[in-house]
Amino acid sequence: MNTNMQDVIQKLTEFLKNEVKTETIIGKEFKLGEFSCVPVMSIGLGFGGGIGEGTGTTEKAPKGEGVGGGAGMGMAPVGFLVSRGDQIQFIGTKGHGGFASAFEKLPELLGKYFESKKAAAV
Numbered sequence: 001m002n003t004n005m006q007d008v009i010q011k012l013t014e015f016l017k018n019e020v021k022t023e024t025i026i027g028k029e030f031k032l033g034e035f036s037c038v039p040v041m042s043i044g045l046g047f048g049g050g051i052g053e054g055t056g057t058t059e060k061a062p063k064g065e066g067v068g069g070g071a072g073m074g075m076a077p078v079g080f081l082v083s084r085g086d087q088i089q090f091i092g093t094k095g096h097g098g099f100a101s102a103f104e105k106l107p108e109l110l111g112k113y114f115e116s117k118k119a120a121a122v
Helices: 005-019 098-121
Strands: 030-032 035-055 063-084 087-092
Touching: 005 035, 005 063, 063 098, 087 098
Parallel strands: none
Antiparallel strands: 030 035, 035 063, 063 087
Protein backbone atom coordinates (compact mmCIF):
# COMPACT_ATOMS: atom_id res chain seq x y z
CA MET A 1 0.00 0.00 0.00
CA ASN A 2 1.35 3.44 -0.94
CA THR A 3 -0.05 5.25 2.08
CA ASN A 4 2.62 6.43 4.47
CA MET A 5 1.32 5.97 8.03
CA GLN A 6 4.24 8.01 9.35
CA ASP A 7 2.78 11.07 7.56
CA VAL A 8 -0.65 10.46 9.07
CA ILE A 9 0.79 10.07 12.58
CA GLN A 10 2.92 13.20 12.12
CA LYS A 11 -0.13 15.25 11.12
CA LEU A 12 -2.13 13.98 14.11
CA THR A 13 0.76 14.81 16.43
CA GLU A 14 0.98 18.35 15.01
CA PHE A 15 -2.76 18.76 15.50
CA LEU A 16 -2.47 17.75 19.16
CA LYS A 17 0.49 20.08 19.74
CA ASN A 18 -1.42 23.03 18.27
CA GLU A 19 -4.80 22.42 19.88
CA VAL A 20 -4.25 20.90 23.31
CA LYS A 21 -2.11 23.17 25.44
CA THR A 22 -2.40 24.83 28.81
CA GLU A 23 -3.97 27.95 27.27
CA THR A 24 -6.80 25.79 25.90
CA ILE A 25 -7.57 24.15 29.25
CA ILE A 26 -6.95 27.15 31.52
CA GLY A 27 -8.67 30.17 29.98
CA LYS A 28 -7.79 33.83 30.20
CA GLU A 29 -8.41 35.61 33.46
CA PHE A 30 -11.28 38.10 33.60
CA LYS A 31 -12.65 40.42 36.29
CA LEU A 32 -16.15 40.19 37.70
CA GLY A 33 -16.51 43.06 40.13
CA GLU A 34 -13.85 42.57 42.80
CA PHE A 35 -13.29 38.93 41.81
CA SER A 36 -10.64 37.56 39.46
CA CYS A 37 -11.96 34.55 37.56
CA VAL A 38 -10.12 31.98 35.45
CA PRO A 39 -12.21 29.45 33.47
CA VAL A 40 -11.12 25.79 33.56
CA MET A 41 -12.11 23.64 30.56
CA SER A 42 -12.43 19.92 29.90
CA ILE A 43 -11.22 18.70 26.52
CA GLY A 44 -12.01 15.41 24.82
CA LEU A 45 -10.32 14.12 21.70
CA GLY A 46 -11.12 11.17 19.48
CA PHE A 47 -9.30 9.70 16.52
CA GLY A 48 -9.98 6.82 14.21
CA GLY A 49 -8.65 5.45 10.98
CA GLY A 50 -8.35 2.48 8.76
CA ILE A 51 -6.54 1.09 5.76
CA GLY A 52 -7.77 -1.63 3.50
CA GLU A 53 -6.78 -3.52 0.38
CA GLY A 54 -8.89 -5.47 -2.04
CA THR A 55 -7.42 -8.38 -3.94
CA GLY A 56 -10.35 -8.87 -6.30
CA THR A 57 -9.88 -9.82 -9.91
CA THR A 58 -13.29 -8.98 -11.40
CA GLU A 59 -14.92 -5.73 -12.50
CA LYS A 60 -17.44 -5.91 -9.63
CA ALA A 61 -14.71 -6.62 -7.09
CA PRO A 62 -11.55 -5.00 -8.45
CA LYS A 63 -8.16 -4.87 -6.86
CA GLY A 64 -7.74 -1.65 -4.89
CA GLU A 65 -6.83 0.07 -1.72
CA GLY A 66 -8.33 2.70 0.53
CA VAL A 67 -7.53 4.86 3.51
CA GLY A 68 -9.85 6.74 5.84
CA GLY A 69 -9.53 8.72 9.01
CA GLY A 70 -11.29 11.16 11.26
CA ALA A 71 -10.81 13.25 14.34
CA GLY A 72 -13.07 15.13 16.72
CA MET A 73 -12.61 17.49 19.63
CA GLY A 74 -15.04 18.77 22.24
CA MET A 75 -14.64 21.38 24.97
CA ALA A 76 -16.81 22.29 27.94
CA PRO A 77 -16.31 24.50 31.01
CA VAL A 78 -15.94 22.57 34.26
CA GLY A 79 -15.64 25.55 36.57
CA PHE A 80 -13.75 28.67 37.57
CA LEU A 81 -10.78 29.46 39.77
CA VAL A 82 -11.95 32.54 41.62
CA SER A 83 -9.92 34.82 43.85
CA ARG A 84 -10.48 37.87 45.96
CA GLY A 85 -7.55 39.23 47.87
CA ASP A 86 -5.48 36.29 49.11
CA GLN A 87 -8.39 33.82 48.97
CA ILE A 88 -8.86 31.41 46.07
CA GLN A 89 -11.59 28.84 45.41
CA PHE A 90 -12.64 26.50 42.59
CA ILE A 91 -16.32 26.79 41.72
CA GLY A 92 -17.63 24.00 39.49
CA THR A 93 -20.32 24.55 36.88
CA LYS A 94 -21.89 21.10 37.24
CA GLY A 95 -24.75 20.65 39.68
CA HIS A 96 -25.61 24.35 39.77
CA GLY A 97 -28.18 24.36 36.97
CA GLY A 98 -25.59 24.51 34.20
CA PHE A 99 -22.95 26.93 33.07
CA ALA A 100 -25.22 29.91 32.38
CA SER A 101 -26.97 29.63 35.73
CA ALA A 102 -23.69 29.33 37.62
CA PHE A 103 -22.19 32.27 35.77
CA GLU A 104 -25.19 34.50 36.52
CA LYS A 105 -25.07 33.63 40.22
CA LEU A 106 -21.28 33.79 40.51
CA PRO A 107 -20.95 37.23 42.20
CA GLU A 108 -23.59 36.40 44.81
CA LEU A 109 -22.18 32.92 45.48
CA LEU A 110 -18.63 34.20 45.78
CA GLY A 111 -19.62 36.96 48.14
CA LYS A 112 -21.45 34.53 50.42
CA TYR A 113 -18.62 31.98 50.27
CA PHE A 114 -15.87 34.45 51.15
CA GLU A 115 -17.99 36.04 53.91
CA SER A 116 -18.60 32.60 55.47
CA LYS A 117 -14.87 31.81 55.32
CA LYS A 118 -14.05 35.14 56.93
CA ALA A 119 -16.64 34.57 59.70
CA ALA A 120 -15.34 31.03 60.33
CA ALA A 121 -11.76 32.27 60.64
CA VAL A 122 -12.66 34.75 63.38
